[in-house]
Amino acid sequence: MANGWSIFVGLFVVVVLSAVAWMFAPKGENQTIWRSSLILSLAACYIMWAITLMAQLHPLVVPKRSDMRPEHSTTTHPSFF
DSSP states (O other): OOOTHHHHHHHHHHHHHHHHHHHSSOOSTTHHHHHHHHHHHHHHHHHHHHHHHHHHHSOSSOOOOSSSOHHHHSSOOGGGO
16 A cells, blocks of 8 residues: 655655666767656656655545435544544
């Protein structure tokens, strides 16, 4: 199960992969383009993954069950506040 440390573990992995991409980018006149493309791609994927994970860990809208009978749906659970 994911927890709060997943964000930092993912960041560490992206930083390591970015360093590897920096060191092992093909030599030549396009080396800067290779480095920039790889590092920006890793950063964009990390940001999208982190936002999706945080949205699942701490949703802004509390899910409500629609399959309950009306007499049971009026009580609220204290953890929703």
